[in-house]
Amino acid sequence: MAVLYVLKVDEFKPLLDYAEVAEDLSISNHGAYQKIKTDGVLIIPRVATGLDPAIWFGALVGGFEGAIEEFSEDTLRIV
DSSP states (O other): EEEEEESGGGGGHHHHHHHHHOOOOEEETTTEEEEEEEEOOOEEEHHHHHHHHHHHTTTTTTTTESSSESSSSSEEEEE
C-alpha cells in the first residue's frame, strides 16, 4: 500500500483531480489533508496533473507512506 497526503490548498488540487479519475487510486479526508491511496504502486505523472515544476516538487510536503522509488520532474512513484 502506498499513500500520499495532499495538503488541502488550491495549489495541490490538480493532484486530487488526477487521483479522482485514476482507476487504481482512491481519495479520503484526513484532517487538513486529502489521502491518496492505492493497494499497489502509486504513480502520478506530472504532465497529467498540469502542475508547474515548482509546485510539483512541493507535492510531498504533506507526507507519504511507503518508499519513494522515483520523484523526478516527470513522475512521482511511491511503492
